[in-house]
Amino acid sequence: MKVLVIGATGYIGAPVGERLVAQGHEVAAFVRPAADGDRQVPGVADVRYGDLADVAALEKAITADLDAVVHAGQLTGDQDTDLATIAVLAGSSKKVVYVSGVWVLGETDGADEDSPVNPIPLVAYRDKVERLVIDGGGSVVRPGVVHGRGAGIPALLRAQAARRGSGVYVTAGGTAPTWTFVHVDDLAELIVAAVEKGEPAVYHAVSEEAVPVTAVAEAVARSAGVKETAEPWPLGEAAQELGEGFAEALALSQRVSAARTRQALGWRPARPGIVADLVEGSYA
């Protein structure tokens, strides 16, 4: 298949491009141009330039030679623009795979692919985006917190621990939250499987359903070489530093199943879990 990857320079999009090529597919990339000229994407010859805020540029990039589009780009934050972008994809007659996220489910102690959504403000209207994709015949992939290759949210937590001298976790009070995780290379495999055989449905990219954030904070501290403790960071204080929306997302407690996804796509995540990745893997 020939697949256009939106967000091909990103943490998730780059491994998706690599995996597509490894599976024998052809990749094109939709990329924002640099201020001083065009950008190259490693391993991709067919680069199409545009911004997701420019719906016409995206329309132009979706050419007849494409079979599928993976959207692993950030939303612009403007609801009308983002819904217009998704409408272009949904109406394109290409196989569409949209990368959403489990935060659209809100606080939950046991959600699966059929559970109702309850998006927090940071991902408000993402449920509408998901609906548009599925109604247009596409697939929605919801990753948990993504780790691997020494980057992503765990790298931010590691920098935070190094600065503060101990492991911390954001909490709104009460019991410490649990988070869901997926390794970025297991995620890339799932996204490519969804391109190849996904139905108009939601898929959960979660290999660890509910890891206590205290265990994550301690492992982060070990990886950063600071005091191996997990200290609560009250939501209000974290919000001042990280912004309200992101802090609220980090305080979410979730347990999310991917049982149906594993079965439907034959997905077998095999990379190390978050704690092993932090203490002896890509963050060590």
Ligand SMILES: NC(=O)c1ccc[n+]([C@@H]2O[C@H](COP(=O)([O-])OP(=O)(O)OC[C@H]3O[C@@H](n4cnc5c(N)ncnc54)[C@H](OP(=O)(O)O)[C@@H]3O)[C@@H](O)[C@H]2O)c1
């Ligand atoms: N990382 C996680 O833990 C995680 C978990 C669940 C869901 N997600 C979701 O997965 C998606 C991708 O996340 P990520 O972690 O890979 O993010 P990322 O590393 O920030 O990558 C985002 C990609 O989107 C591109 N992009 C951003 N704004 C754009 C615009 N206006 N026009 C064109 N391209 C644009 C970026 O291009 P530039 O190189 O030009 O910036 C980059 O290639 C997001 O929707 C995110 O919410 C992420």
